[in-house]
Amino acid sequence: xxxITPDFGLIFWMLIGFGILFFILAKFAWPVITKxxxxxxxxxxxxxxAADTVKREMKNLQAEHHKLLQEAKEERDKILADxxxxxxxxxxxxxxxxxxxxDARMAETKIAIQxxxxxxxxxxxxxxxxxxxxxxxxxxxxxxxxxxxxxEMISKWVNELNLN
Amino acid sequence: xxxNKKLAxxxxxxxxxxxxxxxxxxxxxxxxxxxTEEFVPGEFILGHVMDSYGWHITTINKKHISIPLPIILxxxxxxxxxxxxxxxHGHNAYxxxxxGFTKETAGKIVRLSEPYTGPLEESAVYEFSRNFTDISIxxxxxxxxxxxxxxxxxxxxxxxxxKKRPLMPPKGLQSLMEVVILFIRDDMVIPSIGKKHYKKYxxxxxxxxxxxxxxxxxxxxxxxxxxxxxxxxxxxTAILALLTLLIxxxxxxxxxxxxxxxxxxxxxxxxxxxxLMPIVEFMGIFTKPFVLMVRLFANITAGHIIIMGFLSLIxxxxxxxxxxxxxxxVLSMIFYLFMGMLELIVAFVQAYIFSLLTSMYIGAAVxxxxxxxxxxxxxxxxxxxQLIEENK
Numbered sequence: 001x002x003x004i005t006p007d008f009g010l011i012f013w014m015l016i017g018f019g020i021l022f023f024i025l026a027k028f029a030w031p032v033i034t035k036x037x038x039x040x041x042x043x044x045x046x047x048x049x050a051a052d053t054v055k056r057e058m059k060n061l062q063a064e065h066h067k068l069l070q071e072a073k074e075e076r077d078k079i080l081a082d083x084x085x086x087x088x089x090x091x092x093x094x095x096x097x098x099x100x101x102x103d104a105r106m107a108e109t110k111i112a113i114q115x116x117x118x119x120x121x122x123x124x125x126x127x128x129x130x131x132x133x134x135x136x137x138x139x140x141x142x143x144x145x146x147x148x149x150x151x152e153m154i155s156k157w158v159n160e161l162n163l164n
Numbered sequence: 165x166x167x168n169k170k171l172a173x174x175x176x177x178x179x180x181x182x183x184x185x186x187x188x189x190x191x192x193x194x195x196x197x198x199x200t201e202e203f204v205p206g207e208f209i210l211g212h213v214m215d216s217y218g219w220h221i222t223t224i225n226k227k228h229i230s231i232p233l234p235i236i237l238x239x240x241x242x243x244x245x246x247x248x249x250x251x252x253h254g255h256n257a258y259x260x261x262x263x264g265f266t267k268e269t270a271g272k273i274v275r276l277s278e279p280y281t282g283p284l285e286e287s288a289v290y291e292f293s294r295n296f297t298d299i300s301i302x303x304x305x306x307x308x309x310x311x312x313x314x315x316x317x318x319x320x321x322x323x324x325x326x327k328k329r330p331l332m333p334p335k336g337l338q339s340l341m342e343v344v345i346l347f348i349r350d351d352m353v354i355p356s357i358g359k360k361h362y363k364k365y366x367x368x369x370x371x372x373x374x375x376x377x378x379x380x381x382x383x384x385x386x387x388x389x390x391x392x393x394x395x396x397x398x399x400x401t402a403i404l405a406l407l408t409l410l411i412x413x414x415x416x417x418x419x420x421x422x423x424x425x426x427x428x429x430x431x432x433x434x435x436x437x438x439x440l441m442p443i444v445e446f447m448g449i450f451t452k453p454f455v456l457m458v459r460l461f462a463n464i465t466a467g468h469i470i471i472m473g474f475l476s477l478i479x480x481x482x483x484x485x486x487x488x489x490x491x492x493x494v495l496s497m498i499f500y501l502f503m504g505m506l507e508l509i510v511a512f513v514q515a516y517i518f519s520l521l522t523s524m525y526i527g528a529a530v531x532x533x534x535x536x537x538x539x540x541x542x543x544x545x546x547x548x549x550q551l552i553e554e555n556k
Binding site: 004013031 | 210213214215236270271272297298299300301302304305308309312315316319320322323326327330331332341342345346349363366367368370371375397398399400402403404407461465
């Protein structure tokens with residue numbers, strides 16, 4: 001029976017001992033421990049959330065970056081294409097202009113050549129005329145060197161005139 | 165994985181202490197055997213399981229080696245203090261006080277009719293009375309105070325390491341305790357009491373769990389400062405159960421009392437002419453803590469008795485024939501080790517059950533609506549099934 005009859009002394013000390021234990025732990029240990037654990041849990045959750053957000057932002061940023069790059073590439077291609085077109089056009093224009101100039105110069109040259117030719121021809125003609133006159137003079141002087149020959153001549157010319 | 169390793173280490177340490185110290189215990193009993201001429205296993209076992217005024221460690225060459233503890237008596241308005249060594253293990257009286265020598269008063273202090281100091285004659289007849297209050301520091305009180313100091317030291321140091329390293333992963337003792345604390349918070353208190361109210365009761369449940377666990381484990385160590393049967397003492401479990409009763413009753417809301425005195429969902433004829441259900445429910449307020457008290461007391465005491473029984477076998481057979489004693493000691497040790505491991509599990513399981521049921525009773529008392537009724541009944545049933553199996 002002793003086994004199942006509680007002793008007053010033990011009840012008394014149990015109340016005091018357990019009371020002190022509960023008081024001290026509930027005042028100095030449990031609040032610190034549970035609060036720290038909760039704080040750490042919160043902190044870890046926050047960090048995880050932050051990491052998630054950063055990850056998502058990174059993804060967005062990457063997508064944006066990618067898009068920008070794509071746009072830049074397109075822009076570059078467009079600019080290049082435009083530039084090529086402009087270059088082509090300029091080349092074409094230049095070619096046309098060159099052709100025109102060439103034509104004009106050719107025409108000018110032709111005219112100049114013609115002029116030179118005409119001038120040369122005229123000079124030659126003049127020269128020939130002078131030479132002819134000289135020759136004619138020499139021939140005439142040769143022909144009219146004697147009296148008889150002069151008279152013959154005149155008579156011939158008069159005859160010819162009469163005939164007309 | 166890290167925590168499992170820690171627990172395994174702890175278990176190994178506890179068991180090595182068992183094994184290393186077992187011969188001392190055996191020897192002690194053997195010497196006692198010589199002393200009393202006859203080995204009485206019942207007395208040997210009960211002597212261990214019950215409380216005593218000195219902390220007996222061993223007996224060498226018929227000399228008892230024990231730690232004397234202070235005797236404190238409140239007798240007719242006077243406080244009387246002296247050392248239990250004055251009793252000379254029951255052979256002496258001191259200032260008229262002696263250890264009881266009749267069957268009813270065995271192991272208790274009695275006051276003789278005259279203030280006599282000196283040895284008691286075995287043939288003489290003494291008049292005695294017991295109308296005084298005994299608040300001695302007995303073996304169980306001493307063990308209780310040791311466990312209280314140990315718990316305070318451990319958890320203050322754990323709290324300190326939380327303060328010292330905020331927001332950092334736990335380290336050492338802190339990490340060992342954190343697993344248990346988190347288990348109690350997340351798997352015991354929050355599911356039973358609910359997220360809204362649990363913060364108020366968590367400190368008590370934590371204290372309760374660790375108090376029971378530490379005393380269970382200390383009781384399994386066979387030598388000082390362990391070996392006392394604190395949680396296997398009805399006074400200790402009675403106080404714990406009483407605290408559960410008080411906390412449950414004082415935190416009970418309107419809904420809780422309505423459930424007791426006017427249980428909803430019960431046919432009216434169970435309530436009106438004879439208030440059958442209210443009586444049953446009202447009794448339930450007291451039977452629940454009563455069962456808590458008996459369960460812890462019986463489980464721990466039974467474990468101690470079985471272990472001591474296996475050890476007694478050695479000396480029962482040894483008294484017949486020393487060779488038989490040595491032979492049976494091997495078998496006894498195997499059973500002892502098996503029981504020791506079982507008791508280690510029981511130490512955790514009983515601490516768990518006591519705190520879980522306490523938090524469930526509190527949970528039922530503070531529950532706001534009967535929304536979770538079905539859920540609770542299901543949990544209760546599984547736990548009760550577990551308990552039935554466990555008590556088998």
